Amino acid sequence: MEKTEILAIARAAGLGKAVRDYREDVIAAALAAAHARSGFDEPRDPVAEPWPPMRPKTGA
Numbered sequence: 001m002e003k004t005e006i007l008a009i010a011r012a013a014g015l016g017k018a019v020r021d022y023r024e025d026v027i028a029a030a031l032a033a034a035h036a037r038s039g040f041d042e043p044r045d046p047v048a049e050p051w052p053p054m055r056p057k058t059g060a
Contacts, residue, residue: 006030 010019010026018026 001030001034003027 006027007019007023010016010030015026
């Protein structure tokens, strides 16, 4: 991933101030996240949840 692409995504996510003040840290964090993400397999069914949906308890 290119640095300019990372910074554009960060700005679009509302991190403009972080990009201005901590440019290299934003890039390093994005690259670390991309590296961690690459260790996971893509789900076969993206809609499927990995565990039952969370529901509040009813009654006591």
